[in-house]
Amino acid sequence: MAMWIWHFGDFEMYHNLRLHMRRDEFDHQFPPFWRLDDCYHNVVFRKEVTTAEDGHVRVNARYQGMLEIDGKRYRLSDSWGDAVTYPLPAGRHVIEAKVMCEDLPCFYMDGVVETDGTWDACTYGGPWLKAGCSPMYSDPEANPAEFPFVREPLVPVSAEEADGGLLYDFGRECFGEINVRAVKDSVKVRFGESREEALSDEAILQKHEAGFTDRVSVSFSPCAFRYVWVGPALPVEAEEQLLDVTSRGSFRCSDERLNRIWDVSLRTFSLCSREFFLDGIKRDRWVWSGDAYQSYLINRYCFADSAIDCRTMLALRGRDPMTTHINTILDYSFYWVMSLQDYYMSTGDADFIRNVWPSAVSLMDYCLARRDGNGFAANEGNGWIFIDWAEMDKDTCVCAEQMLFMRALEAMQALAAIVGADAGRYAALFNDLREKVDAFFWDDEKGAYIDSYASGKRNVTRHANIFALLFGYTVGEKRERILRGVLLNDAVTAIRTPYFKFYELDALCDAGRTEEVTRRMLAYWGSMVDGGATSIWEEYSPDEPMEAQYGMYGDRFGKSLCHAWGASPIYLLGRWYLGVKPVKPGYRAFEVRPQLGGLEWLEGTVPVGNGEVHICLRDGKCTVTATVSGGTLCWQGREYPLEAGVPVIV
């Protein structure tokens, strides 16, 4: 199948730049505070090919350039209507297309030779890499500079008179465009994720006023809303714009609240999955590496769409030279490296790893160059040490950050092995760091890792300890002390963000505490959906009334009520309850180790490579069917191989 092709990574740079231009709030644009790279604008595409029969090729480019067939130069048209056809006799040919434009340079050929991922592309001086392409752009009239969202009409479930206008309720969190017809001089529109926000006469993020001079209607840039207030009272048309992807995973169980949590999580995750994984759809609508890291893992258990993983990783990394950490956050650089290893495990896509390996090395070099005298990733010169929106002693050097540093060094070892590079350097760095972390941060009296040693406060929060468990950096009795003394200890300040709940519950599951996790999911996410949330919030406290929690970052309605990092139940239920994980890259081997976690019954589907595995635990029986081979069911201490299409009932 012929597809539009571009220079590897350039589609992502192009759309990433443009996506990050779209954040506007309080009537001003809000650009990100990090460098954003654009695509290259001068690219050569190349293929050596032997054709069996005389034939023709049709060529097209966006937008200008030159075609060379066997050294002879031809015109490249810039619109499909003008597409030129050239004869290509049977035999060996070298075809080069040199495309240059201010926009995203890309190229299309069909006929006896077709453009696809087997072509090479370079930017003159950079390495030759396999061209980027996507089945989204297989139509010769498609335009890779435009992202093909699915557009569906949105109909409000109710409208009521309010504040001299109409308040529309679309029934659930949406992302779309509102269009108002010009029957009056001008119109005011307020978008709210909550009813209160749409009705507020205070400053809210999305409040617009537009005149109708010479226009029959006004469209407002796509944004997040459940409620839309329009004054004066005018009819609106609304259109949702979503990524063209559906869930291959599913989950149902005996607890209807948990089912509702899974559904709302999926809606949340679907809304935040666009060109790239976004943090949230109201704000920032940016791509953040820490948020994305969780999205990659959630993605495994629903869409299993590796294309959005790739797009997001490439967009986040940008180009060399590194001048700040990814998103300016030290942790987020580490997550980026970790995500490569997870991606490889999900897909077995070594080509992608090879293409980005030089970027991983230079990113890690950037991190290594900024270590302190002890070899730690310290505060000084390292940008923003985020970890979580939580009180933490961040004096000089933060333990949770070192945990991520170690995990990233482990990932570098694994990646080096994939691409055939020297892994020893990273192994040595890891071993050294691991010893030092225990020496500096482990408090044997408290039975926990402390936040930081510099201040002398020896403060304990959950974060570093969660990572220590999750990444397997503690064993035996020490592990048990952390579990009981920190994770299961109510005296240690609770995690408030779904972001860190992800890791906490993941660690608890890993420690076999799924029943506790069920309770916590129901208490936290359950409380949110009971309260009427149609998407999961950026931050939440079950102890306060929901309507008292809309504020964040100093703004009365600043909190995002639809945040991707809230969708972790999809991951937790798929990973630990349905119990599926890849054992070999690309699910060539996978494990199914289901457990009820205190539920009466559960069933669901998890994507495994090109197939799916369906699991049902009910009435003391475990039934597992995979559409592909390679799986192993682990049930009550025994292992059962899974053959494609053959149910195993035990």
Added chain:
Amino acid sequence: MAMWIWHFGDFEMYHNLRLHMRRDEFDHQFPPFWRLDDCYHNVVFRKEVTTAEDGHVRVNARYQGMLEIDGKRYRLSDSWGDAVTYPLPAGRHVIEAKVMCEDLPCFYMDGVVETDGTWDACTYGGPWLKAGCSPMYSDPEANPAEFPFVREPLVPVSAEEADGGLLYDFGRECFGEINVRAVKDSVKVRFGESREEALSDEAILQKHEAGFTDRVSVSFSPCAFRYVWVGPALPVEAEEQLLDVTSRGSFRCSDERLNRIWDVSLRTFSLCSREFFLDGIKRDRWVWSGDAYQSYLINRYCFADSAIDCRTMLALRGRDPMTTHINTILDYSFYWVMSLQDYYMSTGDADFIRNVWPSAVSLMDYCLARRDGNGFAANEGNGWIFIDWAEMDKDTCVCAEQMLFMRALEAMQALAAIVGADAGRYAALFNDLREKVDAFFWDDEKGAYIDSYASGKRNVTRHANIFALLFGYTVGEKRERILRGVLLNDAVTAIRTPYFKFYELDALCDAGRTEEVTRRMLAYWGSMVDGGATSIWEEYSPDEPMEAQYGMYGDRFGKSLCHAWGASPIYLLGRWYLGVKPVKPGYRAFEVRPQLGGLEWLEGTVPVGNGEVHICLRDGKCTVTATVSGGTLCWQGREYPLEAGVPVIV
């Protein structure tokens, strides 16, 4: 004066990319074969300022962004019609404008605080640099994304019927746009630098056919021509588009042919001076570092427009990482470094040097990393070893290239001293290289430097020997042997390009042979202008009929007949005959050492910093008047200080 501001270097990246998209020939675009960088698209501008009185600022941005005054955020309008005015009380303020767009991000403020080169700009993570700006963009409605060429109507001097159409002769080489009114169905247009080219029915570079469907007229992209053939016979409108600059230098002498050479050289140079210094206006219309190096030196003696120097150097360098040499040519990387030192000498602009110093270091690191085992800049892995369009033994390692390498290392020493960096490293490298060049390339029997030692051919061309003289790498008797045995020896193949004639005649002047240089200028350039050339050609042989010399690069009319490197008589006559050179950076001190070079009389003007110096040699008398102080007249072994406005007559 308020001016639009942009991130340092970004205006140049932006226009350089777009300029290089414009080469089209034989009905296809012809993109350069090196990486081209674009401007950044996410920029912050900043100024801390204390205002004396309450007032207002008016702000505008291209095209989107956010204004922060003392931490409070405001809207940035994207059109001057919507410009917003904000109050600014007396006192200390921090003003930041965060501008992001797909285009060139820039910002304008007037009122009690104005945007200009005192503002800082950065791209988040990159260093804070003084903002770029230009008096070309002081109007609040100006758009730095458009280059403000001066547009003048062009009127043909004749039209004759030919080939079923009309052949217009514009009387001299032009660069402009042709517009044809739609009185027929379609029109064919052929552009020729020569009459033969415009009348050719063979493939020529600029031959277009356009239909008039739904159009009242057709415009053809600006290109080079003296002759334009239009068929069928239709009236045309033509408009010249030139850089808004005039010559501050002048030259007249007793030889009318030399006066004509100076005039035609100036016309040539004016046509090739646009956003940047181009090689030629028919082809490539690209920015080449070797060509530009000569343009910087020619510029000193006519426009003395340092702005175009800066623009060209920034455009050529592009961004890190270096992945190829500048224009893919090793020599051209060295010329780039050399040009910085010359620029500093012309202007004394240390700020510019400081801003580009990191780029100079990384460029030189790139060169140093590619040395061979002997420490030479060798062929292997070094891209294109150009030197000149001449037969030369380029086996492995070329002597002329090492001469440029040495000269670039000397320039790095000088630049390091300007910015306060360590010059010693470059001094050591220079000394080492100089010894090795003499050991490997000097042939004492031939009394000359050989092209290359690897082949064993021990071939001698003029190039390395010219550089050895010009850069002062030989002294005493050795110098004299090179002069007589190579430069004044007709048995050594003559230089054919004006490009290398520049260096040859410069070296001869330096050796006191101006009378020989006069003869050679008259023989070479004189022959061209006698033959009717209205601009200087890319390459020329006085021994062949002009109409037999239109071809180059395998194309019948491939040669550029208007090539900047042909304009060197402006440099030679200003530098050696009028005899002016800077002695201290920015002409704070300058030398005037006029000589007749065999002419009866001469007079002229040379720009010296903010002033000019006028020199007249006539009737055995030397009269020199400078509008600024700092000069020294050197005449017949004596020195005379020059005071502003006071003629010295000796």
